[in-house]
Amino acid sequence: MSDPEPSLSVSRIEQWLRTSEPQALDALWRRADVVRAATVGNAVHLRGLVEIGNCCARRCTYCGLNAAHAALERYRMNREEILDVALQIADRGYGTIVIQGGEDPGIESEWLAGIIAEIKQRTPLAVTLSLGERAETELACWRRAGADRYLLRWETSDADLYRAIHPPGPSWAGTRIELLAVLRRLGYEIGGGVMVGLPGQTWASLARDIALFAELDLDMIGLGPYIPHPDTPLGRGQVNLPPIDPANQVPRTDAMTYKALALARIVCPEANIPATTALATVDPNHGRALALQRGANVIMPDFTPEPYRSQYQIYPGKSSTAKADAGQGIERLIRQLGRTIGIGPGGRQRR
Ligand code: 5AD
Numbered sequence: 001m002s003d004p005e006p007s008l009s010v011s012r013i014e015q016w017l018r019t020s021e022p023q024a025l026d027a028l029w030r031r032a033d034v035v036r037a038a039t040v041g042n043a044v045h046l047r048g049l050v051e052i053g054n055c056c057a058r059r060c061t062y063c064g065l066n067a068a069h070a071a072l073e074r075y076r077m078n079r080e081e082i083l084d085v086a087l088q089i090a091d092r093g094y095g096t097i098v099i100q101g102g103e104d105p106g107i108e109s110e111w112l113a114g115i116i117a118e119i120k121q122r123t124p125l126a127v128t129l130s131l132g133e134r135a136e137t138e139l140a141c142w143r144r145a146g147a148d149r150y151l152l153r154w155e156t157s158d159a160d161l162y163r164a165i166h167p168p169g170p171s172w173a174g175t176r177i178e179l180l181a182v183l184r185r186l187g188y189e190i191g192g193g194v195m196v197g198l199p200g201q202t203w204a205s206l207a208r209d210i211a212l213f214a215e216l217d218l219d220m221i222g223l224g225p226y227i228p229h230p231d232t233p234l235g236r237g238q239v240n241l242p243p244i245d246p247a248n249q250v251p252r253t254d255a256m257t258y259k260a261l262a263l264a265r266i267v268c269p270e271a272n273i274p275a276t277t278a279l280a281t282v283d284p285n286h287g288r289a290l291a292l293q294r295g296a297n298v299i300m301p302d303f304t305p306e307p308y309r310s311q312y313q314i315y316p317g318k319s320s321t322a323k324a325d326a327g328q329g330i331e332r333l334i335r336q337l338g339r340t341i342g343i344g345p346g347g348r349q350r351r
Pocket of ligand 1: 062063064153155194195224225226227228229278314315
């Protein structure tokens with residue numbers, strides 16, 4: 001196949017996803033790396049992640065935080081704890097804090113707005129939120145308080161599969177794609193993304209997801225392999241999925257995730273794309289490095305204090321991967337790859 005270009009059609013994207021020919025893949029990795037270097041450059045931006053609570057109102061069948069998971073001990077960090085982590089992240093010289101949590105009505109909008117405002121006042125940090133589907137009034141309130149970006153993956157753009165794994169929630173009746181448009185209108189930088197290798201996910205639907213990254217002109221793209229959680233309905237194989245031909249099932253492998261990542265970079269040259277923790281969990285020795293060499297330009301080290309970090313069990317193995325991120329290992333890896341540490345907020349640069 002000839003070199004992949006930004007204007008790739010859905011069927012070309014699907015062809016690339018199905019490729020396992022080493023030479024073609026080498027060309028794909030090289031192309032993604034060249035595009036990354038030419039657009040977002042050599043800097044790798046570090047975003048400090050704080051998981052402010054694992055309470056969740058939703059019952060997403062793949063996620064360890066889902067409300068039906070009764071055995072999970074729940075927590076909500078308080079204002080002082082969150083501000084303390086924000087100051088640590090700023091002290092480490094990072095440019096962004098990512099405030100993530102379950103979709104939790106107990107995270108009240110005015111309360112969080114006060115924390116966002118204080119972070120903006122006391123630090124130079126950009127603030128990214130990742131708190132699930134919230135009402136437009138709440139999203140507007142946080143934006144007014146100073147939040148800069150919002151991450152909301154749509155997990156899969158296959159409507160039947162989405163419905164099968166996703167009981168509806170109380171805050172937002174529309175689709176996540178529609179909510180991303182609301183976030184954009186409110187002035188947020190927006191991030192979307194999917195899991196790779198969900199049971200019932202076809203090559204064609206993953207190709208559509210990648211084309212959608214470009215169509216929505218995403219500022220940020222999050223991609224990771226689906227990792228079955230044994231205490232969830234999907235992980236136990238108890239969910240009725242739309243039937244597909246097994247030959248069309250996307251494998252939930254690191255190799256598939258690298259292909260999706262490289263294609264995401266090629267179709268969205270300017271986006272900020274992290275080497276995600278899920279990828280580092282399935283490929284502990286190479287996940288971060290290979291992602292950075294195949295399109296990624298961001299890493300999100302986890303600053304959530306224990307015992308909360310261990311209780312933020314979206315999927316198994318996450319907290320030990322996160323622990324390995326602590327310390328200077330990440331900075332060393334970035335330098336070994338001939339890259340530099342990003343300075344400043346590292347928002348999307350439009351050309
Ligand atoms: N495996 C991998 N990723 C998962 N996520 C949720 N559950 C899992 C899982 N079992 C991802 C979703 C969500 C993000 C916060 O974590 O994509 O948007």
